[in-house]
Amino acid sequence: MDETTKKLLIGEGMFLAGFSLRAIERHLKINRKVLASYLKKEGYGIEAKTGNSGYDKYEKYEKAVPEFLEGKSIRELAKKYGFSRQGFSLHLKDQGIQVNATKPSNGSEETSRKIKQAKELYNEGKSIQEIKKEVKLDGAILAHEFKKMGIDTIEEARKYKVNEDIFKTIDTGEKAYWLGFLYADGSVTFENGRYVLELGLKAEDVNHLEKFKRFIDTDAKIDDKLVKLKGKKYMAKRIAIHNKKFVQNLIKNGCTPRKSLNLSFPDETILPKEFVNDFIRGYLDGDGNIKKFDRNTYNPQVYVSFTGTEEFLTSLCKWLDVNPNKFDNEGNAFRQRFGGNNKAFNILYCLYDRGTVFLDRKKEIFDEWNKYLSQRKSLFK
Template sequence: MDKLLRKRILETDEIIKLYLDGKSTTSIAKLANVSPRYIRMLLKENNVEMRPRGSWRRIYTVNEDYFKTWSNNMAYILGFFIADGMVSSNHQMISFSQKEKYILENIRSELDSNHKITKNNSDVYLLNINSKEMKKDLKEIHGVGPNKTSNIKFPYVPKEYMSHFVRGYFDGDGFVKYEKYFISFVGGSKLFMQSLRNVIDEYGFETNFTEHDTYYRVYVSGRKTIKLFSDWMYQNKGLYLRRKYEAFQKETLPLDQLKDRGIKVHKNAIKNRKLERKNCD
């Protein structure tokens, strides 16, 4: 093994990129000055899904410039990715994850991609996109990089696309309990979640904000309020999770008969408001 490592002339990331771009292990081995067997072993050690032998000419494609131009669906996918996506720190790859496969299929189609969707041991579907350009754009244009969970800031989103961005984030990290007339968003970055709350407030929807040990929540509550909020969030909808959308369709009364009275505020929100008042005294 040491002998092979000494004479190898390509880095691991370069080898993985060549393989994901469709090169065969034999051709990569020649470029790297090692054996095909060594290339296969290296790929397996780095959890790279192996293609059947003889299929190496299949090349995965994607619209690498997708995140350069705003659209309703781009805003949705950006919000969804911030909630349920991952930027690899070691490879030129971004990854979407979701338990409902069809939404990843829809996102893949929107990205003009033919990358495979796989399933992990936790029954979560993964869409891994190999693209140096996409990874670069997510970081440099939208501020989304590796280890984004606790330190990401709210990106610039044009107002005309804000409802689609919020819907994307909601489909990734949002929850609706229509019988209790509240919805919530969760996230690990305080800066992002505070900005999300401010955005929702700016559109006229009253919110509550709670802090926990490792995450933060933004609540929107009230029977009439969440009806209005869902109408805003799903306006001109393109991509969306059917399960969450259908939860809002349980409302049976017309808007002019809805009221927000009788809604219990989450106990953590009450606790936080008491702390805020105490700090102001």
């Protein structure tokens, strides 16, 4: 992954945390027009602005640093290169270059007052976003001052309530279900100190995201995202959890980055036998398919299918005690399909009959098949 792509991914996380494009630009040193275009392509409601970007000043700062070290004043360099003295002073401090204090102007006195107020609000328990809104202090100055206190404003802004230990041990059917669902549909990222779980579903399944929110006890927002799939566009809903411990627990339990290429069925050290059916139901709800019941079809037949790696599907078939069919190849993934009313319905019955958590629309399909097959069986007794 190249440096620009890394910055864009980090910038996306900062944007979700509430940072403005200008603040992200200053922190990551990336042109906000480039970032805006990237976010727009990812489906966010962003309009890329025209005109020069403030990013240009960083190149000027770098040119001015050697001249400052040679003895030129900040005032001279600000006039020569057309940047603010305060911004360049902060840049020097961030580079570890000592800047001699000068008599503050009225403007810097006002900034000092706001910084003091910001620190007081932080000590009172206010969030970074609340402080920025109340104090109206430039984000770069706030980040710089808080950095001296050992506070990372990016991480602070991402904080919200979440049970970060929920996946530490898989010891309930509900935990097993959601682990299976995340094996199928969750996206885990960890790089450059960025730990994120993202879960995106169709807009019609937003209720399922609400169930997940309650399960992990979080107040993180559910956002809209425009998704492109097979040449079509549709609006999706997603939730992103930025929490190192939360993500590390998922990775420890086998829910890893790039899992479409390396996913393995969890062993007993991760998933106790009594919760395997819950796990598989979660996986089916996330990345499986059940044929819809059609009353207009003569002698309708059930089928159920799972998509995953060859290794994962082989272990799944072993657990379900069914002989695997030949896997269908779907790009980098494989698909295992079970047909025939007895085999397919027996699988669904084991998964859904006593399940306590499920994707509503798939449970409804199971209920229709269950009713139909029960009625048909009673007719032939």
